[in-house]
Amino acid sequence: MKDSNFLKENNARRLWHPMTHPADSLANPPDIIVEAEGVEIIDIDGHRTVDAVGGLWNVNLGYSCQPVKDAITAQLGRLPYYSIFRGTTNDNVIELAEMLAEFFAPDGLSRAFYTSGGSDGVEVALRLARQYHKIRGEAGRVKFLSLKKGYHGTHTLGASVNGNANFRTQYEPLMPGCFHIPAPYTYRNPFNETDPARLAQFCLAAIEDEIKFQDASTIAAFIMEPVLGAGGVIPPHESFMPGVRALCSKYGILLIADEVITAFGRTGSKTGSRHWGVQPDLLVSAKAITNGYFPFGAVMISDAVAEVFEKDTTGKGAIGSGYTYSGHPVGAAAAVACVQEIERQQIHLNAGARGTQLFAGLQALMARHQIIGDVRGGHGLMCALELVADRASKAPVDKKIIGKVHRATYEAGAMVRVSGNNIILSPPLVVTEADVAKILSALEAGFSSL
Ligand code: PMP
Numbered sequence: 001m002k003d004s005n006f007l008k009e010n011n012a013r014r015l016w017h018p019m020t021h022p023a024d025s026l027a028n029p030p031d032i033i034v035e036a037e038g039v040e041i042i043d044i045d046g047h048r049t050v051d052a053v054g055g056l057w058n059v060n061l062g063y064s065c066q067p068v069k070d071a072i073t074a075q076l077g078r079l080p081y082y083s084i085f086r087g088t089t090n091d092n093v094i095e096l097a098e099m100l101a102e103f104f105a106p107d108g109l110s111r112a113f114y115t116s117g118g119s120d121g122v123e124v125a126l127r128l129a130r131q132y133h134k135i136r137g138e139a140g141r142v143k144f145l146s147l148k149k150g151y152h153g154t155h156t157l158g159a160s161v162n163g164n165a166n167f168r169t170q171y172e173p174l175m176p177g178c179f180h181i182p183a184p185y186t187y188r189n190p191f192n193e194t195d196p197a198r199l200a201q202f203c204l205a206a207i208e209d210e211i212k213f214q215d216a217s218t219i220a221a222f223i224m225e226p227v228l229g230a231g232g233v234i235p236p237h238e239s240f241m242p243g244v245r246a247l248c249s250k251y252g253i254l255l256i257a258d259e260v261i262t263a264f265g266r267t268g269s270k271t272g273s274r275h276w277g278v279q280p281d282l283l284v285s286a287k288a289i290t291n292g293y294f295p296f297g298a299v300m301i302s303d304a305v306a307e308v309f310e311k312d313t314t315g316k317g318a319i320g321s322g323y324t325y326s327g328h329p330v331g332a333a334a335a336v337a338c339v340q341e342i343e344r345q346q347i348h349l350n351a352g353a354r355g356t357q358l359f360a361g362l363q364a365l366m367a368r369h370q371i372i373g374d375v376r377g378g379h380g381l382m383c384a385l386e387l388v389a390d391r392a393s394k395a396p397v398d399k400k401i402i403g404k405v406h407r408a409t410y411e412a413g414a415m416v417r418v419s420g421n422n423i424i425l426s427p428p429l430v431v432t433e434a435d436v437a438k439i440l441s442a443l444e445a446g447f448s449s450l
Contacts, residue, residue: 047411050431053426060428065341072293072334075333076330084326100339109279110300111300112301115299116325117295117297118297121284122153128299130221131309135317138217138252143219145210146224147225151225151231152225156174157175161180164231181210185228187394197237200236204247208247221254226257229382232420233377235377255280259273263288268352269348269380282301290334291334371397372386382424384424427439
């Protein structure tokens, strides 16, 4: 490895970081992470912290998951790459498809289409939704509905259904035909409604209103995260996703669950859709499917949708999407080992228990620190603190202050993530009670530093 000075000097000069202003990397040089062990990361100066971000919501089994590492190494030796475009396949993708069909069976999903990540998966799911309607002779169904605050990756279709201006404005014009509904976000919403159940009903009414306004026969799909993640961890009321499902079914619209974060246990249930008792038509998974060790994703497809494609005799059912790395044998080997570990350890159960501990600790933190305007969580290991200048106006706190909390928390032993005026927590699902206590005490030190 190059020495520390070389790395620190050249990072900002030569490298642009995702979701970061290039000038910010110069002003606030990032920490250089060089090693990880268990649920901890170690930077180039030897500082060790609990990773309360879990990589990027993806390292659910932690950094020392030997079966996944071994599977990757063995596969690199045996078959490092071959494509699964028409005419060839490999043993891992078949074994994985069988495992995924079993894992997602309670969600009513039985076919897999592989991608190299979440943005790719969103793109595929939106395309499949349009194609499904075309095969069935409803070619006019081309529009998409989604939630404000939703995050669906950075490809142009995904950015078009994204509900956060930061990921859209600089890239407009995006795809026409995408419409956004207010999210069930109790802390801030256009209805000034703080009761989650009533808010869910208002948002559902807004969806139905938009469906009628657009004309249902022009809408292909509704895409949503079961718990809004990057938008600031916004869990809806339990009636919301079932309500969306009912509206989609009523108007012939496909429901796409974007489970890039929530699939494989993060909410305390094996999938986010199952958490709310909903069966989507399509489900996008990525991130935790390989524990973050290899870029990979799978779009899962319901029987009913799959049969429309499989029984098509007109040629319209031919899939016109695919990536060089769709079904990468190393990624698929990693995913096979990873899903086996997820099942063996039943990590969703620990996510539920430790999530309860984390959420309670964050609520206690809010009682002590006025700067915390809202605490969200309560559904597994995804939580957020929303920081405000004052609780009455709810004005977002100055960026510099969040930066200070972040730094002091890091120095006290936990890496947390800043997104807008939120601090987001999504630790590995294998954290112990002591790890969660350490995250909470580091945050306490972070807020006390102000
Ligand atoms: N959808 C959701 C819900 C996500 O959280 C993300 C990534 N955070 C994506 C899509 C995009 O996934 P990727 O970054 O792997 O392309």
